[in-house]
Amino acid sequence: MTDAAWRRIEPLLPAQPARGGRWADHRTVLNGILWKLATGAPWRDLPERYGNWKTVYERYRRWAADGTFDRVLTHVQVHDDSVGRIDWTVSVDSTIVRAHQHAAGARKKGNRAGRTRHRGAVRRSGGPGAG
Template sequence: MGRGELTDSAWARIEPLLPAGGGRGGRWRDHRQVINAVLWKLRTGAPWRDLPERYGPWKTAHERLRRWTADGTWDRILDQVIVKDDAVGNVEWTFSIDSSSVRAHQHSAGARKKGAPPPGGSKRLAVEGEALGRSRGGLTSKIHLAVDGRGLPMACVLTPGQAGDNPQLLPLLDQVSVGRDGRGRPRKRPERVLADKAYSHPSTRAALRARGIAFTSPQRRDQIRRRHAKGSRGGRPPAFDAGLYAGRNVVERCFNRLKQFRDLATRYAKRAAYYRAEILIAAIILWLREDPQDRP
């Protein structure tokens, strides 16, 4: 096992979730070797053509990434990893939500508009224009992330870099669907959401209240002034617990862990579907590292 590759315990959890056949009567190259190739690419941020020979042909690894992005394999693996942890009571259902901008390399632009692959085959992927946009940092993408109380990824959404944060809060929560390890409906609602001022909007508070989700977020100054200007008609300020809000830093720490994968710290992928797949793969690795048997 090389540096950054799958451990035996991690492979034991992933292997049963991978497609079995190679298609058209052929045999697929060893799945573990190919996933380790993808992890090498994520860790180093190097071009596919520089893939070391021990991982086999680079085209094989890239094609496997493309296929499993199209059929939603990465989503299913992340779902099952979370289900197993939730079955033993490890998932903490106080979510923290935030976003982080990622500088897009010039090679990430110029994806063909015709002949583009379907949006991931995954019902969760909803991005337009390959999630590339212009902001003060230049050509950027923005990762919107929801993590549990331990700072482990539960859902992510990609948008262009100039997109606002607040409109993505509900789409993030809509992605959460943790199945039961047995009978029962999937769990879709956290107990509480922690978010910064960018998400503090009356419509967001009302939407979460309607879903029965507690919300902890400080008010913006303009909202405070507007409420004071109305006098008694402005109503009471929303409840805010500074002690609970201090726990929101787990989402910042999660971004730091994800961006240790250099291929995520700078976006090189032309397709938003592939870049999102890389985020999911990194998220799977973060979850697997929490397994006591998988820790070094």
Template structure:
């Protein structure tokens, strides 16, 4: 059976230098490119691991590699290196949009132990919770002005957007190629009404970041009822806010992979590793 591959030669030329080297002792790594194609196939189709086509190698290899590189931080390092290369080429639009999306969890995602020791990077609730739509996970992310992911984090599906805002912003960290500190501060942040709070506006103002966030009607009414004590309304650039759709487009690009649009992984670090791979391929294009 022929398998549609997604990693082109041009993409692989960017990714290959960032892959882990073969260990000094023990068995050499299986072909990295084939393993990445295998993981991408599984999450693009949302098929069971055991249904992996023979041409992509043993499913055990791809599954173990996905988890192992999630635990040791390999996926994050490759993603960060691609961001650094893009920044060196002045290819990152620092008008950043922040939003979240709810991902329905399949019944196969349930069942992981809720008690006992939990890994350093694995949340105790495995980023699973019950919202109106049932068992779900929420992905909070920031995208650049060209609809490409810069940072993301996971929470349970019922979690609010605003409490995760500072966590997402703290994850934006693009190292410099050469001297200089990593860039962590966008020029402008666009977000919808769910992020309109005094704490968020103060946080952005303290860091010297321009906020483009509309006020909800209840906040406007409360300020008007207080008269002069309500203070001035926060600045809002309607033209700049039209670019907020970039984060929606970024979410759509990630959710084109069916395994990301519906979670089947029991562990949050596994699902987040697949998000990293999808983001890596987006930046490698």
């Protein structure tokens, strides 16, 4: 994390508790969280330079639960939008993907495509022009 990014984010992070033992540095822990999220590696594979993986994981869980990450994201979005750094262009794709009838898991009502009912029996239709 750059020094400029850290200066913007640091005031938004929770204060370190007054009681208890030694508290791991927020910046080191945040860098560990960013490394984990960027790589997708398991928490236990976190490099030692970020501290104990369990500490980094617990801080991640705590900040996710108490809304810290939401506050940081909102702050950064509002600030960057006000100075024109965010492009809010949205692209909508109208692609249609049809699923097989069994993909939904429920039976269709009525006749199945390609079949006709004849006096209680199901007979395959030959399609157009079949005679």
